[in-house]
Amino acid sequence: MPAPVRLRELIRTIRAARTQAEERDVIQKECALIRSSFREEDNTYRCRNVAKLIYMHMLGYPAHFGQLECLKLIASQRFTDKRIGYLGAMLLLDERQDVHLLMTNCLKNDLSHSTQFVQGLALCTLGCMGSSDMCRDLAGEVEKLLKNSNSYIRKKAALAAVHVIRKVPELLEMFLPATKNLLNDKNHGVLHAAVVLVIEMCKHSPDTHAYFRKVVPQLVKSLKNLIMSGYSPEHDVSGISDPFLQVQILRLLRILGKSDDESSEQMNDILAQVATNTETSKNVGNAILYETVLTVMDIKSESGLRVLAVNILGRFLLNNDKNIRYVALTSLLKMVQTDHNAVQRHRSTIVDCLTDLDVSIKRRAMDLCFALVNGSNVRGMMKELLYFLDHCDPEFKADCASGIFLAAEKYAPNKRWHIDTIMRVLTTAGSFVRDDSVPLLILLISNANSLHAYIVQKLYQAIRVDASQQPLVQVAVWCIGEYGDLLLSGEFEDETPVQVTEDEVLDVLEQILHSNLSLLTTREYALTAIMKLSTRLQNSTNRIRKAVSIYGSSLDVELQQRAVEYSALFMRFDHMRPALLERMPLIQKSATNGPMHATVNGNVDETEEEGHLPAQEQLSQQAQVNNLLDLLGDSNINPARSVPQESKVPQTGGELLDLLGGLNLADTQPSALSGGQTQLVLDGIAPRSPQNTSSLKQDIPSIIAYDQNGLKIEFSFERSKANLNMLFITLRASNSTETDMNNFVLQAAVPKSFQLQLMSPSGSTVPAVNSGAVTQIMRVLNSQKHPLRMRLKLTYSHREAPIEVMSEVNEFPPQAWE
């Protein structure tokens, strides 16, 4: 067999390959040769072959068949073999493969080899990849080597001991005496390794802290020698003596001084010396200062020293090196809680970092700015942050906006400022704010009684200028609807009221309603607002009636339904209209549920919390519902309410996904479960509800969708006349058992080509012995006329036991979709 190609020859060939396939080809051929060479137990070229495998492994090719060969190389007498063998072992083996245990014996022999470099290889390999078994077996050898006369061996043994302790912490004690001696070592490498070893020991056992606190003066002396000693070429880095060792000692001091007064006291002086004497023109000096700062902040240091440390970070903020600015901000962020006032002093420098070119620095600075906002600086800081929000990259806007909201909520000096701030965010970064900010602001506004006139005028002006920021427009439209009268007549303090006419206001709203640029939700807001104005404006009723009625034939179902219902109010229920459209009752923010979950303080105590509805829509619906409910309460009509809604809400999202998961349609519109209380309530008062008028009585046979354990669910169908793609399913759940079924909740999911809307059920209890039923209406929009499939999830409790079943409904009559 001819000698295999040289390693470098192979590398050259591989690099010459022009395509991936060609490279694979070369490697496969070579691997075949290597395998056969391994099989022949060729000793001469094993080393070369393993080296080649290491190279291929780095390129991502499998090389596990070289593992055993590594062991053979390690066992060889030739140094070249050992060197490559150990290298291969470190790269190709890992401690989870049993093969590596075969190495233990070789390692043991090599640890006591006569050549320091062989010993070194063994220590290095053990320290890099020794498993816990291996560490247990070899700990004794390592401990002996800690006392070796050769510093080359001592330093490696100390770091191997670090690995041993990492793997088997209980072996720690056997290293203690030797380690203490190593801390006196003159050799920097050994001393460094010893310090690392002590740090590792402290990590694993609190007892060692006490043991090594005694060496603090010694460590202080070593550090002092380093900073006081003159130039020593061997360890000098840009004029600083052994920065690696300095940093490591500082780190150990930090661990030992933590919550210990005496040791902290002992190191105060040297820390001050390092902090003041270290040359800061290069990164290396700053690395030491940075470590010093961390130590000062962690131990029980004097207050003067702490201020010095924060000032060092303050200086870092002005450094030209972005890395140094970054660590400064990171550290300040860590200590802003403990040393708030000291950090606060660098506020202006931190604010300046908002304009840094480096995005990571900008982000840190932004986080830190928010951490620094408090009651006394909120106005100034917000000015800076709002300016930042105006100018920052889009990636920052969402976080910055929500940070501003939070800070404003916490520290707002007054309501007007708070509302101004939020409005400013909506004006500048409207498309980046979270969904719930619209209801949040509306809530805030509605609670600021005395400011309504000011707000509505301001918002009106804002959307006259720019009607593209949807959240802002939604808030504005809501306010104009709600406080339209104040917009026209209201005066606010010293500000000159805007001069507008009724027609101008309606022009603006109609423009938003008609505009293609408006989101659907915004248009819904607009339609409702226009309707509300019918009682707030004196002379525009006819115009409003016309504007509303146009949408009675809107292609959008939601708009259409609203318009039809509102038109009905103009006609048959005109006497109720003023009461119905009264101003919203005060919404109280319930402390436990957060701002989204508002409870209405009217005569009907009902929470609406369909977390899966787009938040804005929810609120607008809520607004209407509440108005309607107000009225209904007055006229003593008991509205059909969906009681179980509240209890099921928290998990709905997850459950819905579960349901959909089965159908592989995870992205179906979550609005499938929206509770259309508005519609039902209106249905209750209108003898011919829009649904009924617009649906065509067709002869579609009913089906039994579910019938098990006494629970029977029947679907009956109606196709909408106005929209043939719209199917109304009335489900009727009845119970043939002896006991009632309580907390009955039905959820449904359809494939994503459908849209499903679930109305509120008539109740949550399915009474026993078929003495009644729960009915619920579903609206299914099937524009593509696909065969309908549905998955149901039913939860209820029966005989005190909670029951949850899933069911699939596939037997829809073809008339229901064709």
Added chain:
Amino acid sequence: MQFMLLFSRQGKLRLQKWYVPLSDKEKKKITRELVQTVLARKPKMCSFLEWRDLKIVYKRYASLYFCCAIEDQDNELITLEIIHRYVELLDKYFGSVCELDIIFNFEKAYFILDEFLLGGEVQETSKKNVLKAIEQADLLQERPEKQQADHPRMESITGNRQFRLHAYE
């Protein structure tokens, strides 16, 4: 330090040293992820990034990226010095080192690293001692014949333009 990776601007891995036990698959995944992340960063960004629960410190030298993963308590700035020291060692050893030196003599690059770091910690703070140890160990290796480096020279990664040819096997 949990691991160190060297890779080229094209995303090719040139050296990997792992100080924590991980499966090959996991190592490949991490490498791919980090190479992508680091290469996507703009030059004016700082050298640190947070990744999983580790801190990544990287520095580019000509066509090569040196990338270290350190723990939360570790000092990023001194890690930059460690990277720089390693580059200096390579430079001294190869004489104005370039990427090709590391490709063709990857095992030497590993030997040097193993004399400088052990188990992820600095073991020798003196440049001279590291190089002395490597040279002496090299002498123990019986070399079949001296050979001239015949790969074309690249831009030196340290900007040191004195060329010294190095030979191995």
